[in-house]
Amino acid sequence: MKREIYDEDHEAFRASVKQFLDREVAPHLESYADGHGLDRDFWLAAGKQGFLALEIPDAFGGSEAGDYRFNAVLTEELAKVNMTLPSCVGIHADITVPYLVHLTNDEQKARWLPGCATGEIVTAIGMTEPGGGSDLANLRTTAVRDGDDWILNGSKTFITNGGSADLVLVAARTSPEKKAKGISLFAVDTTLDGFSVGRVLDKVGQDESDTAELAFDNVRVSNDDLVGPLDTGFISMMQFLPQERLGSAITNLAHAKQILEETVQYAKDRQAFGQPIGSFQNTQFLLADLVTRVDVTQAFVDQCVVAHTKQDLTPVDAAKAKWWTSQVQNDVLDHCVQVHGGYGYMNEYRVARAWRDARVTKIWAGSNEIMKMLIGRDLGL
Template sequence: MAVHRDLFDDTHEDFRSSFRAFVRSEIEPHHEKWETRGRVDRTMFLAAGAAGFLGMAVPEEYGGLGEPDFRYNVIISEELQRANVIGSGMCITLHNDIVLPYLLTATTPEQRARWLPGTVTGETMGAISMTEPGTGSDLASIRTTAVRDGDDYVLNGSKTFVTNGLNADLVVVAVKTDPERRHRGMSLIVVEEGAPGFTRGRALKKIGLKSQDTAELFFDDARVPAGNLLGEPGTGFGTLMRNLAQERVALSVSAIAGARAVLEWTVDYCRGRTAFGERLSSFQNTKFVLAELTTATEVAQVYVDYLIRRHVAGELTAEEAAKAKWWTTELQQDVVNRCLQLHGGYGFMQEYPVARAFLDARVQTIYGGTNEIMKEIIGRSLDAPGERA
């Protein structure tokens, strides 16, 4: 790609080289097996911890690097997309990008001492559980309840589409501690493996990201220590909103990296493939399609890099993250679809990377908040008092 990126220094690039080698040795050889199985081996996650690729932002006193620099997370996402193994590596990105912020910002010193060391070593894999059957993106309407009973909370309800749902040791669960209120009655509780009444349902079969385990979770009078509550009762919705900005910019990073990877494979394919005695890359239609997609992708990369800088500086807003999430994930859909078309019949064959990328990319416009919700967030900000042009 022609975009000059000055986001990264030599330390970041050393980290990239190390993680690229890790992907090559610990993920790529096993990816097909995990795709078939629908779940990665925990040994890979432990190896990621041992190599320093988990919990980079965790303070040194808990075993981390003390590097709250989101650019390391960016590098991991980019390398997973480059290798076309995002499904197998998502246990790492979800753990680092989405779960850890809750354990870093909403916890007490006792909770941090209890949970953070394992999240760095890989002994503790995290997940977050918000979506319920029938609620989708409407978080304020969740029905899973948590009622205080002595030193415990008793949870009842179910969750679905939980990434890392089978492998996770620790799940941040959105619950209603005051069911009579909507978002003001929501709280976050950490449910750990082995909690009485907590069970995992079936592994959900997906059209893409097949090696990333996605599951249903059930709470049937599940008892969780009251000390596992994150923050104060009723503050869960606000905590979710604060952390969703990072989740959405992380999805933007993955989307634009995925689009760039597919473009590179397609350019190489068109240079090497012939039709009617000519290279595909010599046809005007091919040139025009690749010109359009390359331009759009490079422009989007500049915007995403701008938001990464803002996030590192602590200035990223929810509206900016929503803009990036919907724009880049829609762009990714366009890139993989049109690049698959340029592959012709081979694009429909699973042994070609563009076919897997096509399937893996489809969920990007759905999870992390659908793109329709992203537009609603952006639209509300434009209609706010004092914000109109």
């Protein structure tokens, strides 16, 4: 089905992203996987192209596109390569940077945003803790006032870009008695004394990212590093999570769609019993089913992108897009593995890696159960 949401400016931007990925990223994909992380050259090259600065105002080194559809195009093209690129770039440019753009004063913007735009400052966001991620209001990392500073103690886990980030936006408890209304956000420079990266975690998939544990042992953070008003961190997270969930939905679908296209080609090329496996009615019906699921889902996600571009996306629609696309993605990829037969289980095949990479999408950015809880609440249940 022809998509109507993009115009020629978006498509020109898409072409520039594709060219960048072919030229500067494709040759290094295996080394990112071997090294368990994107290297700094990747970030600097992406920064040079302006891909990290779509949300950043002109005055602070960005392009301030002011049109979320450019973010969506970038996300789609990254997801066609693999799941890791949109996750790592998304956490930085689409998730953490917006907090720094919208919740900071000019001094903070000048300190952080130009580096975020060029890739000299890579960011991460630390919400999840070893004790729990779904129940954010109960987080245990503390920030205690000490003169003009705050002293941070606690730990975070599963943090994307955690092994290499220069700046981590950390959610910490500033008012113990106030539960959700006692959480604040701090931009923590990772060179500060007392900050340390624990293990870079051994994941089922997404080998190219350095998802890590972080520890804060009496880290002294200036009050100038408080992001947004004191004790409003939880509200801010709730405000910014719909964009994270929409980015996740765009990624999930673009990733599944790409692998499905490659699987259709495989079904045309692979022979069994003297004929292409795609000529068996079972394969035809299966692929027809999957293509339909992807196209119908695309219509909903596109509507969400249009709504978000007009700043109209509701948290409930973002939750629907997130859980549904991750389910579709995982179902589609599981079937794609099956169509590839034994090759589908070999890591040297893209489909196998895609299947491993995708499993997490039902868990992160708010698990699918939490998404359904939000939708259920909206039904008045």
